Amino acid sequence: MNADPDRRSRYRTAEPLRLGYMIDTLVTGGAERLVVTFAEALRGRSDVALTVFVLHDGDTPFRRQLEALEIDIIRLPGKNLVDRRRFLRLLTALRGRRIEYLHAHLASSTTLGAFAAGLLGIPFATTLHNVRPSVRRVRRVRKLLHRVALRLPGTEKIAVGQAVAEASRSELGRSDCRVVPNAVPASVVADTAARGRVRHELGLGEDVTALVCVGAIIGQKAHEVLLDAFGAVQARRPDTVLVLVGDAREPDRQRNLMAQAERLGIRENVRFLGLRRDIPDILAASDIFVSASDWEGAPVSLLEAMANGLPPVVTDVGENRRVLQDTGARLVPPRDPFALAEALMEMVADKGLQMRTADEVRSRVLRDYGADAWVERLLDLYAERSARRDWRRHTQ
Structure with missing residues (x-):
C-alpha cells in the first residue's frame, strides 16, 4: 500500500x-x-x-x-x-x-x-x-x-x-x-497476535469457522437475509459462527434480528458486537467476510477485509464485482438467502479455496487500493x- x-x-x-x-x-x-x-x-x-x-x-x-x-x-x-x-x-x-x-x-x-x-x-x-x-x-x-x-x-x-x-x-x-x-x-492490517487474542475474547476455538459482517444495523445491509442464509449454513455446519459488527442505529431492527435468530435456532452462534474500534483485529480473528447488502457503492469494509486476507462472499452490488474480479471471491444476487447460503457453504467447506482467495484479495488491495x-x-x-x-x- x-x-x-x-x-x-x-x-x-x-x-x-x-x-x-x-x-x-x-x-x-x-x-x-x-x-x-x-x-x-x-x-x-x-x-x-x-x-x-x-x-x-x-x-x-x-x-x-x-x-x-x-x-x-x-x-x-x-x-x-x-x-x-x-x-x-x-x-x-x-x-x-x-x-x-x-x-x-x-x-x-x-x-x-x-x-x-x-x-x-x-x-x-x-x-x-x-x-x-x-x-x-x-x-x-x-x-x-x-x-x-x-x-x-x-x-x-x-x-x-x-x-x-x-x-x-x-x-x-x-x-x-x-x-x-x-x-x-496499511494501518488496517492487524498485528499477528490479534487473531488469538480476539478469538479468545469471543470464545472461538480454532476448529470454529467465523463469518464476519461489518456494517451498521440498517435496512440497506439486509441482515435479515444474512441470518436466513446463516441458518441454512448452521444446519449443515454447526462449527460456524456469525459475527456482526456495527452500531444499532435502529434499535428495533436489532431486536427484530435477535428475535429472528432465536426463531431460527442460531442465537447462540450469532454474536452482535455493536460498534467496535478494533475492526482490523476482529477481521483478523475471522475466516470469511460476508455481506448481504441490497446496495453499496465501494464498501471500505470490504477493502479492509481484503487487506486482512479474508475471502469474501458478498452480494453483486455496487463496485463489488469490479473490485473482486478474478480473485475467487463469491458474488451472489441480493435478496437471495439460498444463493448466499450455497456460496458460504462452498467457501466454508473448501479450505484450499479460502487460502487461494485470501492470497488473491490481499494482493489486489495492496496493488490497487x-x-x-x-x-x-x-x-x-x-x-x-x-x-x-x-x-x-x-x-x-
Missing part, C-alpha cells in the same frame, strides 16, 4: 494548501473512515493544512482519532439542515481558517458546503459514496437542496467507483463526475482548481 517514498518530496510549496474536509458525523461508516485515512496519510507532510468540519458534536472514536493526529476540528451541530445560525457559523469558520479548497462527504455536508463555498468563492468538491442518494427517505426540501447543490456549476463530483458514477447520472443532470476509487491504509496513491490523486485534483499558483509546484 506504500507509494514511492520519494513522491511526497517532489512537490514544494511556500505555504500549505488550507484544505477543509466536511462531513455529517464522525460516528462510524466508510465515508468517515476515509476522512481519517486521508488525515493519517498527511502526517509528516508540509504541503497541506487540514481542517475537518463536522455537523455533529458527539465524542466519537473517529473524532478521537483525528484529535490524536492533531487535526483541527470545527464542530457545527444544528437544529436542522436549514439552521441559519449554523450556516453563518460555517461561513465564519471557513473565512477564519482561510480555507482554499473544501471537500464534502455525505448529503448534508454536500448541501451546506456547496452553498457556503459558492458564496465565498472557494473551490468545492463532494464525494459520492453510494449507488443510491442518501436523501431518498428525507423531506422533499432536503432532496431538492441536495440536488441543486450537486448541480451548481462550481461543484466537482468525485465517485468512489464506476458503478457509483453511472448510478449518479440522474442526480447530476448533464454534469459528469470523476472516479477516484476508495482506499485503505493503497492510501498513498489515492491521496496523490485527490491532491492532483485539488491542484487543478486551486487559486494559488505556488501550491504543489513541481520542483526542477
